[in-house]
Amino acid sequence: MxxxxxxxxxxxxxxxxxxxxxxxxxxxxxxxxxxxxxxxxxxxxxxxxxxxxxxxxxxxxxxxxxxxxxxxxxxxxxxxxxxxxxxxxxxxxxxxxxxxxxxxxxxxxxxxxxxxxxxxxxxxxxxxxxxxxxxxxxxxxxxxxxxxxxxxxxxxxxxxxxxxxxxxxxxxxxxxxxxxxxxxxxxxxxxxxxxxxxxxxxxxxxxxxxxxxxxxxxxxEADKQMRSEQIGDEWEAAIVRGTEFNTGDGLSMALDAGAEKFGNWAGCHSIGTDANAPKVGDFTKPGDIYKKHSYPLSIMLNKEGKRFVDEGADFRNYTYAKYGREILKQPDHVAYQIYDSQVRPMLRKEYDLEEATFFQADCLEDLVDQLPVDKVEFLKTIEEYNEAVQSGNYNPTVKDGKGTEGINPPKTNWALPIKEGPFFAFPVTCGITFSxxxxxxxxxxxxxxxxxxxxxxxxxxxxxxxxxxxxxxxxxxxxxxxxxxxxxxxxxxxxxxxxxxx
Known part of the structure; x- marks a missing residue:
């Protein structure tokens, strides 16, 4: 040749x-x-x-x-x-x-x-x-x-x-x-x-x-119209985490030539990413720096003060690609990851970057005062979660079974009461990676x-x-x-x- x-x-x-x-x-x-x-x-x-x-x-x-x-x-x-x-x-x-x-x-x-x-x-x-x-x-x-x-x-x-x-x-x-x-x-x-x-x-x-x-x-994933048509109207609001040039051209060409569609066209890889991340991938700041993937150690609440997923259902490797769309479903497509000082040193490095958006306060009431949320419900949910945490050995290297009882959704693993200040809130939204x-x-x-x-x-x-x-x-x-x-x-x-x- x-x-x-x-x-x-x-x-x-x-x-x-x-x-x-x-x-x-x-x-x-x-x-x-x-x-x-x-x-x-x-x-x-x-x-x-x-x-x-x-x-x-x-x-x-x-x-x-x-x-x-x-x-x-x-x-x-x-x-x-x-x-x-x-x-x-x-x-x-x-x-x-x-x-x-x-x-x-x-x-x-x-x-x-x-x-x-x-x-x-x-x-x-x-x-x-x-x-x-x-x-x-x-x-x-x-x-x-x-x-x-x-x-x-x-x-x-x-x-x-x-x-x-x-x-x-x-x-x-x-x-x-x-x-x-x-x-x-x-x-x-x-x-x-x-x-x-x-x-x-x-x-x-x-x-x-x-x-x-x-x-x-x-x-x-970078084409709003195709996202809306194939995955759902709400996906127009998603941040594009990667290249702005992935607009389905190859798929369209192949289908026009007679190729067969296959797979989960209504599904996508999406994650919880910083609420203030760029709307498309920034080539001057690459490296996946906006993701927020320590959520199994958190509880996540929406603006109404409600939890909406089991943050500790599994290691983040097996839940992060589906939890992004759960965040997208929340009011204004935003949620807040809440941590206290017991777990703050364990968070991944992206939480320490200068690009990370967060709020901090010495007590929970002062933290929630900084957030555009239903403050009464927010504090009530945290209190109910704290009361539901069961005893056990906390170990983030394994699925430790240290969970909650009596609340829905539960937290199945890595449940610690949020009680030691200072406290932290990281706002996240949904970022789509690929369909x-x-x-x-x-x-x-x-x-x-x-x-x-x-x-x-x-x-x-x-x-x-x-x-x-x-x-x-x-x-x-x-x-x-x-x-x-x-x-x-x-x-x-x-x-x-x-x-x-x-």
């Missing part, structure tokens, strides 16, 4: 998008010998898709701590001796996927994600991606040892910024061409086969022919037509793969899914290109 494009308008493979999934697809296709063009709608300084904004946590299966140490040669023996690391087997990962998605995840896609996760992590390391232990968000120190929990002990070095910096560096090393300010508008077809992409580049319409096309340009609806994708990353056959020449990866996440999401699975299915789509596209060029 050609080392580079054969002429100014033809490539072996065109990859649409430049996030984690897209670049993994481009790199794996290049490994197979394909000439690759990457198309990115955004300008260069806003490249990287949603991946640029993540905190880098990535969920994969591993047998034991030795598997993790193979990814991080800089961890010393002395450091390793202070770490308590539970195993996270493929079966545990699969069970987590099925449990948090109410058993709706496509079994074949889920097995691929789980079973290819560790080999893909090693592959990423081989292409220059660096990993580190996720001390800040996934461990607690106890008696001189760091106890990890939740199946998510690893993140990419320097968060999503570091991940994308490494992948773009590798793209450059491999000589893969990227066009910025280049929006894919339409898939070209010859009969039932995709043969290229119509691109709008700096005001000019171009036809780019390709032996195969990989779509990895995200979902529709769960996508395309039906086969075992080799190929896009499937409405009649069940493959849409020849078209492959998809990342957020565009439907059927994995339903209503909820195990933390860190998005980056892993992007890498697994990106690598797979690139390989498959290259093999297909070789086949039709013979």
């Amino acid at each position: 050609s080392d580079q494009k054969t002429d100014s308008q033809h490539y072996d493979i065109v990859v649409v998008g430049s996030g984690n999934a897209a670049l993994c697809a481009a790199i794996s296709a290049r490994e197979e010998g394909a000439g690759v063009l990457v198309l990115e709608k955004a300008p260069e300084h806003k490249r990287g898709g949603n991946s640029y904004f993540t905190d880098g946590a990535i969920r994969f299966a591993y047998n034991d701590f030795q598997d993790i140490l193979k990814l991080m040669p800089d961890v010393t023996d002395e450091e390793a001796e202070k770490i308590v690391m539970p195993e996270y087997s493929p079966s545990a990962y699969y069970e987590d996927l099925m449990r948090v998605n109410s058993g709706k995840s496509d079994p074949d896609l889920s097995e691929q994600l789980v079973n290819r996760s560790y080999e893909t992590i090693k592959w990423m390391k081989g292409h220059g991606v660096k990993f580190e232990l996720n001390y800040d968000n996934q461990s607690f120190e106890k008696e001189g040892k760091f106890h990890f929990w939740g199946g998510l002990p690893v993140k990419t070095e320097n968060k999503g910024i570091g991940l994308m910096t490494s992948l773009f560096k590798r793209i450059e090393e491999l000589g893969i061409e990227i066009w910025y300010n280049s929006a894919a508008k339409q898939l070209m077809k010859a009969g039932d086969r995709v043969t290229g992409v119509v691109v709008e580049k700096e005001g000019q319409s171009l036809e780019i022919y390709a032996s195969s096309v990989v779509l990895a340009c995200g979902s529709f 769960f609806g996508g395309l039906r994708v086969g075992s080799e990353g190929e896009v499937i037509r409405k009649d069940g056959g493959p849409l020849e020449g078209l492959f998809a990866a990342g957020e565009m793969v439907g059927g994995i996440f339903y209503e909820n999401y195990p933390g860190g699975s998005g980056l892993m899914s992007g890498a697994v299915f990106g690598k797979l789509a690139g390989e498959s596209a290259a093999k297909y290109s070789r086949l039709i060029q013979k």
Whole structure:
């Protein structure tokens, strides 16, 4: 196959998008010998898709701590001796996927994600991606040892910024061409086969022919109209946590070409984020700095002074992606996370950033006086919660069963009375990350037509793969899914290109 494009308008493979999934697809296709063009709608300084904004946590299966140490040669023996690391087997990962998605995840896609996760992590390391232990968000120190929990002990070095910096560096090393300010508008077809992409580049319409096309340009979370139509009218009010350029273009192009819709189109990944966060992702302040994910140690109240979720139902990894929409349902789409000084030192680092919005007072009455809420109901709810807290051993490293009795909703774990000042209130709203609806994708990353056959020449990866996440999401699975299915789509596209060029 050609080392580079054969002429100014033809490539072996065109990859649409430049996030984690897209670049993994481009790199794996290049490994197979394909000439690759990457198309990115955004300008260069806003490249990287949603991946640029993540905190880098990535969920994969591993047998034991030795598997993790193979990814991080800089961890010393002395450091390793202070770490308590539970195993996270493929079966545990699969069970987590099925449990948090109410058993709706496509079994074949889920097995691929789980079973290819560790080999893909090693592959990423081989292409220059660096990993580190996720001390800040996934461990607690106890008696001189760091106890990890939740199946998510690893993140990419320097968060999503570091991940994308490494992948773009590798793209450059491999000589893969990227066009910025280049929006894919339409898939070209010859009969039932995709043969290229119509691109709008700096005001000019171009036809780019390709032996195969990989779509990895995200979902529709940045398009208000599509959010309203697919998820619900209230979602127009949601903050867009990531890139403003994920407006469903790839999904629309694929559906117009005959692809089958698949997955949870009425669902999305959303979180509780700072009420004063930017309305779209700010590329000058990336790194997922506005999220507020220590809520299992809090109680959350709305403006009417009512609690509305079981904050301690599970580790935050398994509830945060569905609790965002619960906040969106509250009056003015706002809630308040309440903490006292017993737990304040345990909160994640995002609570200490200068961007964090919060209120503080030495007594609860003074705290509530600062908030635009029903003060009587707010204080009454806190009092009722305090009286409902049961005895037990408080331990945030496990589901400790220290809960409440006699209130609804209950708090199942990590319930402490809110009684030691000073007290803190962090206002949060809903931020949407990506929508769960996508395309039906086969075992080799190929896009499937409405009649069940493959849409020849078209492959998809990342957020565009439907059927994995339903209503909820195990933390860190998005980056892993992007890498697994990106690598797979690139390989498959290259093999297909070789086949039709013979």
